[in-house]
Amino acid sequence: MSDKMEVYYFSPTGGTKKVTQIFVDAIEKEAKWYDLGKKDTIPEEATSELTVVTAPVFGGRIPSVVREKIKKLKGTGKKAITIVVYGNRAYEDALLEMNDILTENGFTVIASGAFVAQHSMAPEVGAGRPDQEDAKDIRKFAKAILNKKNTDGVQVSGNRPYKPEMNMPFTPISLPTCKKCGVCAKLCPTDAITITDNRVTTDKEKCILCMACTCACPEHARILPPPVQEKMEKMLGALKNIRNKNETFL
Numbered sequence: 158m159s160d161k162m163e164v165y166y167f168s169p170t171g172g173t174k175k176v177t178q179i180f181v182d183a184i185e186k187e188a189k190w191y192d193l194g195k196k197d198t199i200p201e202e203a204t205s206e207l208t209v210v211t212a213p214v215f216g217g218r219i220p221s222v223v224r225e226k227i228k229k230l231k232g233t234g235k236k237a238i239t240i241v242v243y244g245n246r247a248y249e250d251a252l253l254e255m256n257d258i259l260t261e262n263g264f265t266v267i268a269s270g271a272f273v274a275q276h277s278m279a280p281e282v283g284a285g286r287p288d289q290e291d292a293k294d295i296r297k298f299a300k301a302i303l304n305k306k307n308t309d310g311v312q313v314s315g316n317r318p319y320k321p322e323m324n325m326p327f328t329p330i331s332l333p334t335c336k337k338c339g340v341c342a343k344l345c346p347t348d349a350i351t352i353t354d355n356r357v358t359t360d361k362e363k364c365i366l367c368m369a370c371t372c373a374c375p376e377h378a379r380i381l382p383p384p385v386q387e388k389m390e391k392m393l394g395a396l397k398n399i400r401n402k403n404e405t406f407l
């Protein structure tokens with residue numbers, strides 16, 4: 158394998174980026190990073206011999222912003238490694254969906270992994286992950302790829318047709334302590350937030366509930382509506398004391 162790779166990632170609250178960084182460090186190749194959450198366009202075609210694509214799991218699928226962008230990335234016979242990062246519940250069809258898109262675009266996906274990070278809607282679930290144990294698993298995965306002789310495409314878990322896409326009828330809200338600084342509007346990957354007449358409004362049709370705005374607000378003034386937050390914590394609460402595992406496919 159050559160010494161260069163390109164890394165396409167989406168990490169609205171930082172967990173996917175942590176996993177990706179540990180992986181990239183362990184692979185020890187010069188990496189060019191592309192943030193799929195930014196409004197910049199990405200290359201139309203992968204130029205390095207190796208491409209890494211990483212994304213969080215949203216409702217057992219990959220986020221729509223990732224799907225739309227990677228659908229336009231041509232692989233023309235190049236190798237890819239895929240990673241999905243899930244919040245200790247389940248990754249369901251996310252890895253399969255990502256691999257299907259890349260394969261359709263001409264990549265050979267030679268290895269895939271699903272790793273756990275803290276749940277971005279219920280932080281007590283998967284709290285503190287990826288931790289030291291996860292880092293070991295991620296490095297082991299990288300090492301196995303470097304030692305891998307067979308570079309055929311991998312088979313991963315998941316079902317077709319994929320789960321229907323999640324459709325939640327709410328968005329984060331801004332509290333009265335909001336200073337209208339515009340940080341959230343600037344970083345929202347779908348331009349769902351507008352600040353006009355000293356009011357923050359969120360377009361429900363555009364919001365993908367990625368939680369980037371709640372994580373980045375310097376005033377801690379951007380939150381899920383409290384009844385929704387409570388419901389999420391109740392729904393996911395049982396997973397607080399369970400340690401779901403990382404899975405790899407080589």
Ligand SMILES: Cc1cc2nc3c(=O)[nH]c(=O)nc-3n(C[C@H](O)[C@H](O)[C@H](O)COP(=O)(O)O)c2cc1C
Pocket residue numbers: 167168169170171172173174213214215216217218242243244245246247248273274275276277278365366367368
């Ligand atoms: C809208 C939404 C849906 C999610 N769906 C799932 C899911 O289906 N399964 C799961 O285990 N975690 C789920 N999560 C948790 C994220 O996959 C997890 O926290 C991930 O680490 C977030 O990545 P990030 O920190 O890079 O933003 C969801 C999070 C959000 C915001």
Ligand code: SF4
Pocket residue numbers: 331332334335336337338339340341342357373374375376377378379
């Ligand atoms: S980042 Fe926070 S304080 Fe700034 S406009 Fe958004 S909600 Fe308000």
Ligand code: SF4
Pocket residue numbers: 328329344345346347348349350359363364365366367368369370371
């Ligand atoms: S408004 Fe929605 S899409 Fe935009 S950053 Fe916030 S949660 Fe993500």
